[in-house]
Amino acid sequence: MSIAVVTGASSGIGYSLVDELASNGFIVYACARRLEHIKVLQDKHGLQKIRPYQLDISNNAEIVNFRKFLESEPLNGKIDLLYNNAGQACSFATIDVTDKIMEECFKVNVFGHINMTRELSRMITDAKGTIVFTGSIAGIISFPFITTYSATKAAIHQYARGLHLEMKPFGVRVINAITGGVETSIGETRPIPPNSLFNFPEGLEAFRSRSKKVRKMSSTEYAKQMVEIIMSSNDPVDIYEGSFATIARLISLFIPMWLLDKVLYKSNKLDKVESSLKYNKTKKAI
Numbered sequence: 447m448s449i450a451v452v453t454g455a456s457s458g459i460g461y462s463l464v465d466e467l468a469s470n471g472f473i474v475y476a477c478a479r480r481l482e483h484i485k486v487l488q489d490k491h492g493l494q495k496i497r498p499y500q501l502d503i504s505n506n507a508e509i510v511n512f513r514k515f516l517e518s519e520p521l522n523g524k525i526d527l528l529y530n531n532a533g534q535a536c537s538f539a540t541i542d543v544t545d546k547i548m549e550e551c552f553k554v555n556v557f558g559h560i561n562m563t564r565e566l567s568r569m570i571t572d573a574k575g576t577i578v579f580t581g582s583i584a585g586i587i588s589f590p591f592i593t594t595y596s597a598t599k600a601a602i603h604q605y606a607r608g609l610h611l612e613m614k615p616f617g618v619r620v621i622n623a624i625t626g627g628v629e630t631s632i633g634e635t636r637p638i639p640p641n642s643l644f645n646f647p648e649g650l651e652a653f654r655s656r657s658k659k660v661r662k663m664s665s666t667e668y669a670k671q672m673v674e675i676i677m678s679s680n681d682p683v684d685i686y687e688g689s690f691a692t693i694a695r696l697i698s699l700f701i702p703m704w705l706l707d708k709v710l711y712k713s714n715k716l717d718k719v720e721s722s723l724k725y726n727k728t729k730k731a732i
Contacts, residue, residue, distance in 0.1 A: 449525050449573075451475045451516075453503055453562065454532030456483045458630030459580060462669035463529060468495045470673055472527070477501040477512070503532050503558030504550065513565040524573035527676060528566050530559035530602075531580045536595040537656055542642045543594045555598035560605060574617035576676055579606045581624040581684075583694035587706070590714045591656040603684075610683040622684045623672060626691030627662035648722040652715040663689045 450467050454460035456478035464476045464484070468491040475497045476484045484498040499515070502508050516525070534554035536547060559579060570577060584592055585599030606622035613620050638645055644653050671687050686695050697706065711717055 448472045448527065449475070449521055450527040450529065451477065451525055451562075451566065452529040452531055453477045453501065453558075454580075455498075456480050459625075459628055459665050459668060460529075460531045461487070462665040463531065463672065464496065465490070466666075466669040466673045467527070470677065473497065475499055475516070477503070478532075503562055504534075504553035506557075506561050509558070509561050509565050513569075516566070516569065521569070523569055524575070525566055525569040526573045526575040527578070528562065528570055528575070529578045529580075530562055531578075532558060533580060534595075534598075535592075536598075537592050538594070538636075539591060539638070539642055539644050539653065540593045542639050542644075548594055551594055551598055552601075555595070556601045556605070559602055563609070571613075571616045571618055576619040576621065577606075577609070577613070578621045578623055578672070578676065579603075581606065581622050583624060583626050583686075583688075583691055586624065586698045587694055587710075589656065590710060590716060591653055607683055614681075619681050621675065621682060624684055624686050624691060624695070625668070626686070626688030626694060628668045628688045629662045629665050644719070646722070648715070648718045652719050655713070655715050661689055663687075 448471060450472040452460055452463050452467070452474055455464050455474075455476035460476075460478070461483060464474045464487055467474050468487065473495055476487070477499045478484065479500065479502050481498040481500055484496065488496045488498065499512060501512050517523070532554055534551045536543060536551040538547070563577060569575075579602050581603050582595075582599040584596040585601075585603045588596040588600075603622055603624070606620055610620035610622070638650065638653050642649070644650065668688055675682075675685060686692050701709075
């Protein structure tokens with residue numbers, strides 16, 4: 447019986463991954479800060495297949511305690527899959543991101559995954575298992591108003607790529623899942639700060655454009671595709687899944703930065719912000 451650990455398991459991608467892994471014979475330690483939704487999967491798959499564990503990966507002491515808990519479980523000291531999926535959104539104008547918000551975002555999206563990987567590395571190595579990171583197209587294209595989030599994803603991409611090389615001699619696969627549009631609840635709900643430079647009509651319009659509706663893959667379909675990759679014998683480092691992921695890859699490879707800059711500037715209505723600021727400056731000068 448294969449053993450999996452999934453973080454961020456209470457909703458979206460993590461929830462669907464737990465469901466799909468259990469359907470494919472895994473015993474899944476489903477980790478999340480809130481466990482009530484995971485109980486539904488326990489009812490579906492049984493108490494032996496789904497093992498909820500309350501875990502906040504931004505707290506390293508909790509990660510250490512989780513590792514000790516796993517070592518006390520009858521697993522023969524082995525984990526076949528560590529899926530680092532937990533994520534923290536951060537949708538603000540870059541200069542509006544406070545130290546507290548930035549720290550929270552990096553603690554979950556970067557440090558938490560690195561700490562989980564370090565603490566569970568011996569158990570994964572002994573199983574010659576697989577480590578997966580939920581990356582993002584935002585880590586290869588920095589979209590306006592989510593630049594701090596983009597920075598965290600770019601950081602974890604580079605970590606995963608280096609780790610892929612280091613773990614290869616030990617028979618451990620490392621997969622960096624560069625993810626496009628998937629139906630999840632990770633989106634930012636906090637409003638723009640009152641003192642933001644963008645707190646005027648055109649600025650607010652640009653800020654709201656970050657959440658414009660685009661077609662997204664269901665988390666169920668995404669999980670099916672990811673589990674197929676995990677269960678195969680292939681050893682990629684970067685894979686691209688989710689809506690727009692392949693297109694984003696091609697854009698990052700073949701579209702020059704000056705042209706991409708222009709497209710993002712206009713599509714995020716920052717040209718209207720510039721026009722408004724120029725108009726108001728001219729009006730004041732008259």
